[in-house]
Amino acid sequence: MPLRRSLIGRLLATSVLIAVAAIAATAWLAAQSTSRAIRQEQGRSLADDKGVYDMLVAYGATHRDWTGVQTLIEARSATIGRRITLTTDDREILADSGGTGSLATVRAAATVDPLRLDQALTGSADRIDERAVGPYKLPRPERDELTQVAQARLSCLRGLQVAGRVADDPSGRPEVQVTSSDFSGVTGLCAAKFYLVTATERRALRDLATMTARCLGLSRGTKLVIGRDFAVEQLSPAAPDRARDLGAGRVRSCIAESRARQLRDYVAPPALLFVTDRGGTAVEPVFRLSRANVLRIVGVTGAVLLATVLLTVLVGRRLVQPLRALTKAAAQPVERSARMPVARDDEIGYLARALNDLTERRERAEAQRRGMVSDIAHELRNPLTNIHGWLEAARDGVTPTGSTVLEVVREEATLLRHIVDDLSDLAAADAGELRLHREPVYAADLVTQVRDSHDTGAARAGVTLTARVAGDPVLSADPLRLRQMIGNLVANAIRYTPAGGTVTVTAAPAGAELEVVVRDTGVGIAADDLPRIFDRFWRADTSRARATGGSGLGLPIARQLAVAHGGTLTAVSRPGHGTTMTLRLPLDPSFRTGGPGLPGRGTVAADDQTGVRLQ
DSSP: OOTTTSHHHHHHHHHHHHHHHHHHHHHHHHHHHTTSOOOOOSSSOHHHHHHHHHHHHHHHHHOSSSTTOHHHHHHHHHHHTSEEEEEOTTOOEEEEOOOOSOOTTSOOSEEEOTTSOOHHHHOSSOSSOTTOOGGGOOOHHHHHHHHHHHHHHHHHHHHTTOOEEEEEOTTSOEEEEEOOSOOTTTGGGGTGGGOOOOHHHHHHHHHHHHHHHHHHTOOTTOEEEEOTTSSEEEEESOOHHHHHHHOHHHHHHHHHHHHHHHHGGGSOOOEEEEEEOTTSOOOOOOOOOOHHHHHHHHHHHHHHHHHHHHHHHHHHHHHHHHHHHHHHHHTSOGGGOOOOOOOOSSHHHHHHHHHHHHHHHHHHHHHHHHHHHHHHHHHHHHHHHHHHHHHHHHHTTSSOOSHHHHHHHHHHHHHHHHHHHHHHHHHHHHTTOOOOOOEEEEHHHHHHHHHHHHHHHHHHHTOEEEEEEOSOOEEEEOHHHHHHHHHHHHHHHHHTSOTTOEEEEEEEEETTEEEEEEEEOSOOOOTTTGGGTTSTTOOSOTTOOGGGOOOSOHHHHHHHHHHHTTOEEEEEEOTTSOEEEEEEEEOOTTSOOOBTTBOTTOOOEEOTTTOOEEO
16 A cells, blocks of 8 residues: 555654644744744733633622622732732722732723623623623512423423523523533424513513613604513514614614613722732733754754654554454455454454444344345245135136135235235335324324224224323324324234223323323233334244234334334233333424313414413
């Protein structure tokens, strides 16, 4: 393999490139430092300045004056070993950690004003500190009410498999913070339903809207509504030309100015911050490099480059050796099922274990494929053999051609069609191409339809079939697939329940899910067989007699349909005590389940004042 394509060559080229870039950058900076001064940060370091600034902004945002800041400044000064002074614009000292020297000629490190933040220090585009809440501070009763609302929304999100937590913002409002990595298109389902603006916020926002309207020069007949995110929600009468004349930038500027005026009485006044040495001076030293120092840097960097090249070659050889062994083992024919050598407990060792695991999974998949081919051939052979036998008997005159022969042939052909349809459904599910035509489905109607369609079969088998639904829950699903899924479970329960037994179908909401339970008093399933009932073509009857079971595809299809709907299907059974199949499907969050005062089949309307969707 050419050096330019080998791992050693690429690793060497990358290392040399990085080393050359680092050396060039270091040399350039060193050369520049001989002709340009490096200004020392105001105080001891920019990090110290930012820490002091953040501490004072936090205090100013939550206090109306600087009366109690002296203790904080003294503690911070002892930590960083610098003098911290806070003064008015006229340099009248408000608080001082102690030191000598005048500050008359020293430039202030920053102006501490929670309503006009220093963006160079905060690194944020916000000009008003979020901890300055003023009239937006919520009283305890409103916080308690919002806590209940936030917990309700969190429960809604958890029902949609979205993780989150409730945290208070500076105003005391509990907010739901989503912690899931993937929740696109989901959180909106639990947003409008739990949106609430308190009376305190409404009053403050109304005052802010009044001040903003005055800033914009709006007439008295114009209604301006500002939301909790401090953005215009309504400007009436709707005049597009007028709104365009105002301009988005001017509107935002007026909102910010009005908000600053609204909060001014609730925060501390602006103050100048000085971070200096104990003598009250700020020194700006200049560092320069001599010719000897420059030569020394060049020599060291050259040695680093040489060491990098040698180390890269050695490490590359050690890396390539086990990789070549892995490549040799992986290149073996599939029939040999070669295992990768695991020489070390590092990334290459992890790769070898992963390849070994992949080989084992491939072998299991191959065995399952061979078994499934055999099963499919067996299932198709039986009805085809029956059809062929009856047709030959009719042709040879052994059996008279008539309705009996035609009926038998029709039944066997129907069985073949069902098997092919089941295999088609499983193939579509495996390929992720199982199409669902979702629509609102009422659980009561669904369970009733399933019960009615299986009443005749249950009566013929001497089994009592009953169904119960709690409330009127609604879910978004494919009604045909849902009937097929629950119908498979009911048919299976009837098949394995002796005459005189019962099969009960119940459906009830369980949190954000619909729980459908199919319970029978049949023969039950052995503990060793229970984990395999969802395997394809598996039947407890090892003779595979058709009289004791179906094709072995009903339960696998039911589970695939449950997964396609975002649900689960589980089974619990004991021999002689019957079987319980539990199907859990997510309810449609845009509908409420039926209950006292909350009918499940109501109309959906919008409240113009709150924006909350009601049923």
